[in-house]
Amino acid sequence: MRYTYGPVASRRLGLSLGVDILPHKTCSLDCIYCQLGRTSDLTIERKSFFPREEILAEVVEIAAQNNLDYITFSGSGEPTLNLDIGWLIRQIKEKTDRKMAVLTNSSLLWMLEVREELMATDLVVPSLDAATEGVWRRLNRPHPDLEFDKVIEGLVTFANEYSGNLWVEILLVKGVNDSSEHIKALRRVLSRMRYTKIHLNTVVRPPSEGSAVALSYGELEEITKLLPADTEAVLPFREKVKQISAHGEAERILAAIARRPMTIKQIEQSLGIPQNRSKAALEVLIAEGKAKLSIHEDEAFYEAIQ
Ligand code: SF4
Missing domain, CATH: 1.10.10.10 (Winged helix-like DNA-binding domain superfamily/Winged helix DNA-binding domain)
Incomplete structure (x- = not known):
């Protein structure tokens, strides 16, 4: 299978088929914690990377054979960089009766067309790791043409326009974005957004940079108390065991x-x-x-x- 992986049994999504619509590793960010290694193609240029009919045919075929809870765009980079994502979401929805999810790093949500393309999904999981420009540059190492304020405004606008489930994903790295000052700044951004859940996560796989150190589960739990009441610390290890067992x-x-x-x-x-x-x-x-x-x-x- 060229464009799909799994299905993976995940605590949060149930049985989910992953769809990867990017060449490894194409991203608008180069996060120090990335489990895929360094970004080889750091870009914000949206492109049609593969024949979209081929992707569609593969997804539809696997969806017909499995009782999937979700079909999820994620994978080798930032899925909204693929110009065909909106077409794929609409076509897959039409041809299967499965729910659609997109995991995004949020960096392109300032583009109106990206926001519109994600509207037809059932769930969007946008990342919000950094609430200040300094942390963003240190942690997410963005493409030089991205502007921090624009990215945050894009995320806030999308969250307030979107009517599906929106689970904000915050990944904390020790000593980089876990200070109480920064958590307060995250709270301020969250207070301007509509969301359904907030998931707090940490480094769980070998990161791109050795400097990206995980918080303990206890530390994550302490930080959840500083965030809105609907924040949940995810259980990375158990999650991992489940996913690996599913494969x-x-x-x-x-x-x-x-x-x-x-x-x-x-x-x-x-x-x-x-x-x-x-x-x-x-x-x-x-x-x-x-x-x-x-x-x-x-x-x-x-x-x-x-
Ligand atoms: S946004 Fe995701 S894929 Fe891109 S560098 Fe960060 S963690 Fe890796």
Whole structure:
């Protein structure tokens, strides 16, 4: 499957089919916590990256075979950079009876056409990590042509125009955007927006930069008390376990590394599991005491604990 991944069982979305409509890794931001690595194509130019009929056909085919709760645009970068997203949302809605969600970094919501294209969805999950320009530049490392005030106004305007579910996603990085001053600034932005939920998250996968350090779940919970009452700290680890179990990837990796120690690259080559997903699965296997990491001639090998 070229444009889809999953379906993934997620606590928040139920059974969700991911749709990835960007070449890796095309984004308007280059967040220090990004689990996809550095942004190789930092752009705000919207383009038609792939034949849209091909994407549509693949999504419709998989939707017909699975009892999906959501079809979710996310993936290798910022989905609203794809010029066809509005057409795809309308067509998929028409051809399947599934709910549609878009995960966005919010940076293009100042464009009227982007706001209009997302109107037909059932759920939008916009990110709001930074409420001050300094934090935004340090954390999200935006494309040079993006303007902070315009981005925030775009998000606020969209939130107030949109009538579907809007779950604001705030990702906190230790020492970067978790100060009480910054949380107050986030509150001020939130007070101007209509939303249905606020999710507080932290770094859960290996980040793009080693400087992006996670908060503990306890710290996240403390910060939820400083935010509006409907804020929920998500449970990253349990979430991860569920997603990985849904793919059955952890079991496949465990069976493979029980036969011989393997590097991440070897796992990708022999099982076809992308490196970021193998890393997440191995993290869970190590935490569960089922696998361990050893270094041999400067290479990291994973092996099963028998
Ligand atoms: S917006 Fe998302 S995809 Fe883009 S750099 Fe940030 S975390 Fe990565």
